[in-house]
Amino acid sequence: MTKHKCFLGLAILATLVATPAQAEEVSRKAADLMAQNSNSTDSVDQNSNNTQPPNTPLSPSLPSEPLYGGSDTASKLPASNYWYVSGSVGSASPGNDVQGSSIFNNKLNFALDSTSSWNIAGGYQRGNYRSELEISYSSFDVNNASIDTQSFPFSGNVSTTSILGNTYWDIPTGSKFRPYLGVGIGAGILSGKIKYQGQEADLGTGSSFAYQGKVGLEYELARKGNAFVEFKYLGIGKYQNDAGRDVTPPNSYGVNVGYRLGF
Template sequence: MQKLRITTLSCGAALGLAALPTAALADGPYIGLSGGVALPEDSENSGQIDEAIPATDDFGAIAADTPLAWETEFDTGFAISGQVGYAFDNGLRVELEGAYSEYGVDTHSGLTVGGTDIDTVDSAILTRGAADAANPTVGAVIADGQGQVSNFGLFGNVFYDIQTGSGFKPYVGAGLGYQWVDVEYSPSDVSVADDDDGSFAYQLMAGASYELSSSTELFGQYTYRATTEDADIPLTLLPATLGVESSQSIVSAGVRVKFGGD
């Protein structure tokens, strides 16, 4: 019986020692802050007329459900984000990220109604005013650009840090979340759209970190972020709804501070 008791205690101790490496895998929680430039892709805006637009003396009626589209090019913008995460000694990291980006409109072009390009038509076709040779064309009005798009998203990310045996660690990651897109289009200071919409979004990341100390590291990162659906934005100039694309590349740098752990 004494021998059995000793054997049992020895087995228990061995199991406890075997569990120690697993418990030591956790490297601990961290917080991070980063900022950089946002490089938005052009938006192929597309939607439709929601209600019939009556005819005028100069222009014909536009029926409900008529397709509406144009292209928007954006300026380079900025991006900031904050992260709260947990790192493991096996290279995995999980984190929650809040991300914000903003960029201005460079120009709009190629406005089509019912598949017909109307850039060379009198801009009164949109305002339903009187046609006049002195009026600018649709293309001239929208080419002025003006406006901005801002995005706020919450993401759950998973990363894998590639161990190099040094303070330098490349990494890759991916995230899923939800993003709100706020659109303001005001070409030639004419309000065309000013609203927001949200949808699910995803992001893919690659970067590298450098450990300054056991608790602090710097990192640089490339992120590609996009929504899974266009933002449906009701227009203010016309009774129409426009789908606006939101996809962007982000180049950023930041700092992470670890708490506790090994």
């Protein structure tokens, strides 16, 4: 503002002491200096107002978190979509006695004790569903027998081997603990030997339709590695032995603990 007054005073003074032409020249120079000073001041004001750095986004981008997509990624949820193998051991209790008939059409009935069992399987985990092929084995001891209505202290064993295709539903819980339900169908292979006072009789070997149901609980200890405990019911239909006699095999209830390893 002070500079503007000085330039204006000089212009007026020039008009008083100079010739008209000189006064006009002085006035023009003063006007030019005032215009340059005004442009310089406006440029400084614009620069002081433009404090936003170039290429600065309106809002900073947030780092993306890895999301669970049903694959082998870091997550609080179990892994999915992989092949696996599993093994388990446990116990099996007979749900019924073995029944059959002799060559004289006598009714035979063999009472069984509980026994140990083992299972191996291989399959594929897809999302919350699994499909597998399982082989299980149990061998029950005979503790008593009856022929018609008369009881005898028979001994021996009856073994069952089942080959089943199973399907499971792992119930999602939002954590690595998951209950599950399973069903399976396939074939049961049975054989047995009965002993009495040094004599041994062979029940023969046969196969029949088999089915099972399971309920269990699993926990992912390591990525694609699950420990589990399960309860199951295994049913096996009647079969004919080598002598052509119908034999009713033992259905069984069992509990197993095991581990499933994915790769």
